[in-house]
Amino acid sequence: MKQLTLSIIGCGNRGTIYATLASQSPERYKLIAAADPSPARADRIRQLSNNSDFKVFPSADDFLAENQLSDMVIISTQDQYHYDPCVKALEKGYDVLLEKPIAPSLEEIVDLQRLAERLGRKLQVCYVLRYTPFYRKVKELVDSDIIGDIISINANEGVLPWHQAHSFVRGKWRRADQSTPMIVAKCCHDTDIIQWLIGRKCRSVSSYGALTYFVNTNAPKDAPERCTDGCPHADSCHYNAVRYASDMREPWLELVYDNHDTASAEEIVEWLKTSDFGRCVFRCDNDVVDHQVVGMEFEGDATANLTMTAFETGRSIEIFGTQGCLKGGFFLKKNTGKDIIVTPWDGPVREYVVSEDTTGDHHMGGDKGIIGALYDEMTGDGYPVSSYIQSHIMAYAAEESRTGGRKIDLDEFAEAIAERS
Ligand SMILES: NC(=O)c1ccc[n+]([C@@H]2O[C@H](COP(=O)([O-])OP(=O)(O)OC[C@H]3O[C@@H](n4cnc5c(N)ncnc54)[C@H](O)[C@@H]3O)[C@@H](O)[C@H]2O)c1
Structure with missing residues (x-):
């Protein structure tokens, strides 16, 4: 087995998690270089690498000014600094694993898709939830037809009050102009999972939401x-x-x-x-929402509803099909110990416990899952970039609907973006 060589741009929280997981599979991955203005963070990756020739750079630009050093690069800088290093890395010859959200504007996202396709590079996005044992089991059950055709989905993303305060009131994602709108930053995962499960194209979205609690007047x-x-x-x-x-x-x-x-x-x-x-959570300069709902309509008339709220913990999902319904997620696990319960209209209720231990992984085992799958994806065909873009279009369209107070037709929305790109 040939080692896949990889470098890390942006050695903060996410970059360190991916490097740590990759370093635990030396038969498949070899860490080659790291770029970060913080020498201590880049050095943390060097220490993980077990590679005496490991190179450290003070910025993405310095790293990308060199000849290509590894097969691929993981880009885990902040939301507003994905596009530029990604363009340069693709042009330099790297395949890329890029943190989500892909970029702070859909024009840049479409640009990256076109560039990766033109150059024939693999560009994967860190949709870690697709790799969790929980959502893999849900997908397997849905695909087995156990609940028939999906008619509607109700999904909740409970951000958790302290997490809301940490990331979206005091923290790095508190202002849309310095990161991305919260429905994009937090829930492009959820729009991805919903469309992945339904397996049909989303036609339109409508959305409502506001910043209600974490405001100065409170x-x-x-x-x-x-x-x-x-x-x-x-x-x-x-x-x-x-x-x-x-x-x-x-x-x-x-x-x-x-x-x-x-x-x-x-x-x-x-x-x-x-x-x-x-800072006091009621005296910050945050402007992203603390609750938002998104209504989605899919081809074949399937519908979905997503509620993102600061005031619940963890993700839960209910899938209503022609032959039964499936419920699962954090609420069920906490209160019953089961991950998933399937209630067919005819036949016995079935309960599932997804046994894999995901302790310590903030993404239900998805971080480990994506690094586990990365080798095969990067040495094989990978996913087409287009499969990642649709969920971003859905999330950006939801924000356009919330702020503009109107339903958004996704084909029209995507066409307008493509014309501007
Ligand atoms: N996939 C997921 O579920 C998930 C979860 C959390 C965060 N994210 C995303 O991951 C990305 C990184 O988040 P994080 O929490 O690790 O952020 P972070 O702030 O901890 O890390 C970003 C790093 O980039 C470095 N950096 C800044 N400028 C640089 C430059 N010019 N060249 C190289 N490095 C530079 C910073 O010094 C920092 O160490 C964000 O886009 C975030 O939205 C994704």
Whole structure:
């Protein structure tokens, strides 16, 4: 078996997870280089590589100025900096595994698709949920016809209140102009899974949603700008940032604080005094929604509804078919221990436990799954780029519907984008 050589651009949280998983399969992957302005983060990948010739670069540009160094590159920089390194990497000869969302505009997404197709490169997107044991089982059951033809789907993405505050109020995805709209950032996964399960093209979407709770007007009058400024509500506020130094240290601190494993509680509180993550959740500059619904209509008249909300935990799905219904996900697991329950209209109820251990993987085993599948996909045919684009079109169209207050026809929407690209 020939090793697939790979390099990492953007060695933050996601880049480190992928490099760690790849380093655990040395028979298939060899880490060659890393690029990140933070020397400590790039060096973390070097240490994982077990490669004395490993190269470190201070930026994507420096790495991409060299001749091609590896078979492929993983691009895991922030949302607004995917397009540029991806174009350069494809032109340089690299196949690419690109973090989602592909890019902050559909024009750039269409551009990347055309470029990858013209150059004959593989361009895969980190749709980790497709690789989870849970969604693979759901797909297998749906494809087995156990519930007949899908008529409608009801899906929930429960972001989790603390996660909302961490990422979408205080954190990196709090402003659409600095990242992407939340329905794209958080739920292009969900539009992907829904269309993958239904297996037909989405014709139109309608969407509603708003930022309702994490707003300045909800701040108690006597709450200071920062939780470290002696807030009188510190003991009763769920979002007290000082919890980063105690019960919320795991798993959140490591996502945003390089010295998370060695820092003392006092050092963390000191950091919170100036960091974005120390701010009162009602006094931030966030503008992305905290709840949004998307209605979808598919070819063959199948329909789907997706609710993304800060105020629930985990993903759940209900699939209603002509021969029965399937329910599964976080709520069921937490309350019954089962992952999936299928109720056929005739015949016994069937319960499924997806046995694979996914502890420690924030994506239900999807991070491990995608790196497990990457070798075959990159050395084989891979997926056509077009199969990733549709879910982004659906998510961007949902945002257009929410902000414009109208139903969006997806063919018209995609044609307008293609003309502008
Ligand atoms: N697939 C998923 O489910 C999933 C989950 C979370 C995040 N993401 C996406 O993954 C991406 C990365 O997220 P993250 O949480 O790892 O972010 P991060 O901020 O932890 O990491 C980004 C890294 O890019 C580096 N960087 C900045 N400029 C650079 C440059 N010019 N050249 C090279 N590196 C540069 C930063 O220093 C940082 O280390 C984002 O687009 C995010 O939306 C995807």
